[in-house]
Amino acid sequence: MSAPLSFKNAGHSPTLFAAFLYFAFSCCIWVLNGALAPFISEAYNLTPAQKGLMLSIPIMAGALMRFPLGLLSQYIGRKNATLVEMGMIAIAMLYGFFMVKGYDDLLAMGVLLGIAGASFGVALSLGSGWYPPQYKGLAMGLVGAGNVGTAVSVLVAPPLAQAYGWQTVYAIAAAAILLPMIVMIVFAKEPPDVDAHASLREHVACLFEKDGWAFSLIYGVTFGGFIGLTTFLPTYYYDQFGVSKVQAGQLTMLAAFMGAAVRVVGGALSDRLGGVNVLTLVLVVVAISLTGVGLASGSLVLTTLLLIVCFAALGAGNGALFQLVPLRWPAATAVAGSMIGEIGALGGGLVPNLMGLSKQHAGTYLWGFVIFAVLAVAMLGVMRVMQIRWTRTWAEKGGRARRAAVAADAEPTHYQRV
Secondary structure, three states, X not given: OOOOOOHHHHOOHHHHHHHHHHHHHHHHHHOHHHXXXXXXXXXXXXXXXXXHHHHHHHHHHHHHHHHHHHHHXXXXXXXXXXXXXXXXHHHHHHHHHHHOOOHHHHHHHHHHHHHHHOOHHHHHHHHHOOOOHHHHHHHHHHHHHHHHHHHHXXXXXXXXXXXXXXXXXXXXXXXXXXXXXXXXXXXXOOOOOOOOOOOHHHHOHHHHOHHHHHHHHHHHHHHHHHHHHHHHHHHHHHHHHOOOHHHHHHHHHHHXXXXXXXHHHHHHHHHHHOHHHHHHHHHHHHHHHHHHHHHOOOOHHHHHHHHHHHHHHHHHHHHHHHHHHHHHOOOOHHHHXXXXXXXXXXXXXXXXXXXXXXXXHHOOOHHHHHHHHHHXXXXXXXXXXXXXXXXXXXXXXXXXXXXXXXXXXXXXXOOOOO
């Protein structure tokens, strides 16, 4: 029997890189209104509730658009689907540059920004599709690290807005999306793991199971918290601490970059320690740190340190949850993961709305942070109850892969569905 291939030689690195770049640029554009929120709020004199709604629409729209894009990719191929989406993103950015004249237009622009948020499932499927089962988790983790695009957005967009005007940033984004399009055209190849088209029933099958809902709700806290807080924090720093618009983006970047970078680490730790064990620690840390952020509203330094800790936990949680998904649905990982990603991402829309309503009606952001911390504790309770059955059926204690499954992955095998 020949020795197993290394990760580098087991798949197609150019496609993996193209998928990462596509996802990174998509994430960057998805949170653009959040990065520009201090400029937009000043231009239109928005109330806290209006800011919350404006920031939540791109997140929810992106979550809802993931299924249509995934369905399209099954019929025209994942590579072609990414090119169609990026073309639509460019058109959406031009709409923002030429057509946004008031608050209602901003809400419409939020829906269009959701096009960029639809990229998750297709990006992970495209990037990992060339890899055998034992390397799919790592490949998906590397593509998923494209979440770093959110950090780039909040770092780069405010200086550009200050120098050229906030609407000009949309035009710059329309031009920038050409880079991942060119890389995708030149370097990416459609993976060979072609399978029959998944029907709507197959796509949503995991949501007819308790495990599917449990995973979706937990992901609503981990990824929903990541994307929701990334979108909201420039507004929070600007309003709460009176820092400049550019500084608000820089401070947000510190936390967002940490969350994106630790995602891969979370997946690797989960392989060793078990996804349930890692998620247990994650949810405890998220609850404590978010409560601390709400109580530390008078200290910029303490708030920033607590947010960095919180984002590190959220990023690790995202990696940990997707270590469990292939164990639970080994023959339909992408289909289940896509639907969990769609439902879970909707949780991100709660964050800006909770914060805006808390500020408008209670005069403080504290209760928005506390409510989301309570949700993290609730999800911890759900997972600890569910894991009793999980470790009796499809996982080892703590959420590690079963030894039989690991041994099977070491053998030459056909690609699983991605």
